[in-house]
Every structure is written in C-alpha cells, then in structure tokens.
Amino acid sequence: MEAGIVGLPNVGKSTLFNALTSSQGADSANYPFCTIEPNEGIVPVPDARLDTITKYIPPQKVIPAVLKLVDIAGIVKGASEGEGLGNKFLSHIRQVDAIIQVVRCFEDEDVIHVAGKIDPLDDIEIIESELMIADMQTLENALNKAERTARSGDKEAQATVLVINKCLEHLGKDEPLRSLNLHDGELELVHSYGLLTAKPVLYVANVDEDDLAGAGPLVQQVRDYAKSVNAGVVHVCARIEAEVAELDAQDRTEMLESIGLTEPSLSVLAREAYQTLGLQSYFTAGEKEVRAWTIPVGATGPQAAGVIHTDFERGFIRVEVYSVDDLVEYESEKELRTAGKLRVEGKSYVVQDGDICHFLFNV
Numbered sequence: 001m002e003a004g005i006v007g008l009p010n011v012g013k014s015t016l017f018n019a020l021t022s023s024q025g026a027d028s029a030n031y032p033f034c035t036i037e038p039n040e041g042i043v044p045v046p047d048a049r050l051d052t053i054t055k056y057i058p059p060q061k062v063i064p065a066v067l068k069l070v071d072i073a074g075i076v077k078g079a080s081e082g083e084g085l086g087n088k089f090l091s092h093i094r095q096v097d098a099i100i101q102v103v104r105c106f107e108d109e110d111v112i113h114v115a116g117k118i119d120p121l122d123d124i125e126i127i128e129s130e131l132m133i134a135d136m137q138t139l140e141n142a143l144n145k146a147e148r149t150a151r152s153g154d155k156e157a158q159a160t161v162l163v164i165n166k167c168l169e170h171l172g173k174d175e176p177l178r179s180l181n182l183h184d185g186e187l188e189l190v191h192s193y194g195l196l197t198a199k200p201v202l203y204v205a206n207v208d209e210d211d212l213a214g215a216g217p218l219v220q221q222v223r224d225y226a227k228s229v230n231a232g233v234v235h236v237c238a239r240i241e242a243e244v245a246e247l248d249a250q251d252r253t254e255m256l257e258s259i260g261l262t263e264p265s266l267s268v269l270a271r272e273a274y275q276t277l278g279l280q281s282y283f284t285a286g287e288k289e290v291r292a293w294t295i296p297v298g299a300t301g302p303q304a305a306g307v308i309h310t311d312f313e314r315g316f317i318r319v320e321v322y323s324v325d326d327l328v329e330y331e332s333e334k335e336l337r338t339a340g341k342l343r344v345e346g347k348s349y350v351v352q353d354g355d356i357c358h359f360l361f362n363v
Contacts (some may be wrong), residue, residue: 001277001294002040002095003202008123011104012206012238017071019040019242021265039071045274046267047281047292048322049354057285058329065281065292070096090134094194098277099201100269101127105218105235106208118203120222128176131196136171139164163189171197175210179229202270202276205235212237212259234272234313236265246291277301280353283309283324285333295351304351306360319345323353 007013045065046321055064072092083215093099102119103268149157163186170180176197184191190198203226205219214235226233244252244264256264258357281292282304295304306313321343322336330336342358351357 001279002070003098003100003273003277004070004072004093005100005102006072006093007102008104008126011102011123013102014039014071015242016102016204016206016236017069019238020069021028041069041071043067043069043270045270045281045292046263047271049281049283049290050290051154052324052328053283053356054173056331057287057290059285059287060291061289063281063291065274065290065294067270067277069100069273072096081316090131090196093131093196093199095229098273099196099198099199100204100273100276100302101201102204102206103222103237105205105216105222106211108208118218120218121225124203124222124225126328128197131268132171132174132176135195135197136168137179138195139168139171139322142193143168151253159185160189169197176229199278200278201229201231202248202272203231203233205233207235208240209237209240212240214263232270232272232276234265234268241266282351282353282355282357284358285356297353299351300347301345301349301351301357301359302347304357305361309357311363312359312361315361316347317360317362319349319351319360320358321345321349321351324354324356327356 005013005017015041020043045067047064050064070092101124103123104118105120107118112163114235140306143161146157146160146164150161163182166182166186167177167180167190170177177190177195178198185199190225203222203254205214205221205222207214209214211219219235223233240259241264244255247255251265256262278297279294280297280345281294284291284293293307295307300315302316303321305316305319322341326336326341327333330339330341333342336342
C-alpha cells in the first residue's frame with residue numbers, strides 16, 4: 001500500500017517529501033514541474049506503543065511499521081487535457097492507493113504560485129476537477145466496451161454498465177467517487193479501473209513559520225472543507241520540518257521544544273496517512289525484536305500471520321493475543337499467562353489495532 005503526494009506546483013510537496021524521507025536532493029527550481037519522475041520513499045510510522053512494549057520486553061532491535069510514499073510532480077489546470085505533463089502525472093496517481101494533497105496556506109512573494117494567488121480551496125477544486133474529468137474519460141471509454149458486450153446478453157457486462165452509469169451520474173454532479181455509496185462488488189469494479197476520485201484523500205495544509213499551530217484562516221478553510229467531505233487534514237510547516245529532519249536526535253528535541261512542539265508534525269502526518277490507507281498495526285514481541293506489522297483494518301488472524309510469512313497463513317492454527325494495556329498492568333508475559341490474560345483466538349478472529357500476537361501454525 002502506498003500514498004501519493006500531489007498538489008499544484010510550488011505548494012511545498014517536494015520539501016515535505018524530502019523532510020519525510022530525510023532525503024536531501026538538489027534545490028528545486030522555482031517553476032512548475034520540478035519533479036519529472038515520481039520519487040519514492042519509505043517512512044517509519046511513529047508509534048509510542050513500541051516504546052511501552054520495549055520497557056517490559058527489552059529486545060535487541062525495534063522495527064516500526066513503515067509507509068511507502070510517492071512524490072508526484074505538480075498538477076496544473078488542464079492536466080486531464082494534456083496541459084503540463086498531463087496524463088503522465090495522472091497515471092502516476094492511478095497507481096497509488098491514497099492521495100495526500102498538499103495545499104499552500106502561506107504567503108511568500110519569493111515563491112511563485114501557479115495561479116497567481118493564495119486560495120487553498122481553489123487549489124483543492126482545481127485538482128479535484130482534473131481528477132474527476134480524468135475519471136469520466138476512463139469510465140466513458142469503459143462504457144463503450146461494456147455496452148457492446150452487454151448487447152450480446154452477457155450479464156456481467158450488463159451489471160458493469162449499470163455501475164459505470166451510476167459513477168458517471170455522480171461525477172456529473174461534481175462529486176468525487178469516494179463519496180458514492182457502493183457495495184463490495186461495485187467497489188471491486190471501480191478499483192479495477194484505477195479511478196482517481198475513488199481513492200481516499202488526506203489534506204496537508206502547508207503553513208508559514210508564523211502559524212505553526214495551524215490557527216490561521218486559510219488552514220481553517222481547509223479543515224472546514226475536509227470535514228464536509230469526510231477527509232482528514234494535518235497542518236505542517238514543510239520548511240521547518242525539513243530543517244528538523246536534518247538534525248540529530250538531541251538537537252531535534254531542543255529545536256522542537258524551542259518552537260513549542262512535542263514531536264515533529266511529520267510524525268502526525270505519517271500516522272494520519274497510515275490510517276487514510278485503511279491500515280493498522282499489530283505487534284510481535286520477544287528478545288530478538290519488537291516489531292510493528294502492517295495489516296488492513298479488518299484482517300483476520302490467518303491474514304495477519306501471512307504478513308510475517310505465507311506459511312504462517314497457510315498453516316495457521318491459533319493466535320495468542322494480549323493488549324499493550326495488559327502488558328503494562330502485569331509487566332511480563334509470564335505474569336499475563338499466569339493470570340489467564342493471554343486470549344486464544346481462532347481463524348475467524350479479526351485482529352485489532354495494537355494487539356500483541358503469538359501465532360501457532362503447522363506446515
């Protein structure tokens with residue numbers, strides 16, 4: 001699972017990406033399309049529960065969950081018609097599982113805005129419109145093919161025609177597909193087309209150094225909009241975060257304290273992006289390592305075991321489970337076992353976020 005960072009040119013996308021991945025490339029020129037090919041990076045997902053677990057089960061190493069991010073070049077108005085690098089960028093977005101849209105919420109005369117004004121809602125509308133137009137083009141092409149097959153009496157094609165028309169009608173109302181209620185079969189079809197507006201979205205309000213708390217009116221506009229479309233929003237100052245990312249641990253802590261932050265805003269962003277993708281973590285804990293494993297929300301015991309190794313899923317017998325809170329209360333697995341607090345769950349168990357698991361399998 002991966003998320004793509006998108007936005008208009010010069011909103012701070014690449015600065016944010018570099019800070020998140022701690023990659024320091026050459027300074028980008030101050031013009032659209034600085035990023036020609038999408039850059040990819042792996043970002044750890046900060047989780048305080050790992051620190052809690054290691055307090056009671058000291059390991060040789062700690063491995064957090066990770067998030068894959070793709071930095072996609074700036075989109076401009078008319079991208080769906082080939083403006084800028086057009087469809088090439090849209091194809092990159094089509095390949096990711098969620099969209100992180102960076103929205104500029106600061107004034108800076110030295111950084112040109114492609115639209116000539118700072119208006120975060122207008123920025124959001126431009127990108128959403130381009131993605132909706134692209135989806136309509138995809139669906140119209142698919143509809144022609146499905147209708148030809150449906151005329152032969154193919155029931156699957158007939159059902160496909162109904163779903164495509166349902167989606168086109170929704171898009172025709174200027175509504176993204178993520179706001180359309182679809183059942184599982186319809187969703188599977190929609191995802192097979194790689195439709196852009198069906199992907200979950202997280203808005204990132206890029207603020208100025210004078211508004212680290214994200215209290216300004218431009219950020220509030222983004223918050224109000226995100227709430228109206230049931231999307232998440234995080235505010236960051238990409239410029240400050242890039243500086244923080246370059247520091248060692250001690251200097252980083254001192255700088256954060258000096259600007260009134262308890263952790264980098266990027267940590268909040270990584271966690272929110274993780275949730276936007278519909279992901280959660282469970283843990284394994286032992287002397288060799290304490291590790292967070294990434295699974296989709298709703299994964300069963302065998303599916304969760306399969307993330308470690310496919311043999312674990314194939315030969316799954318049961319899983320012993322306890323919570324981080326249980327560990328804090330009893331202070332060791334031995335005491336948990338003595339107190340009968342290790343739950344034994346079978347194949348139908350849906351693993352919960354934060355479960356600490358021991359899998360039993362036979363292959």
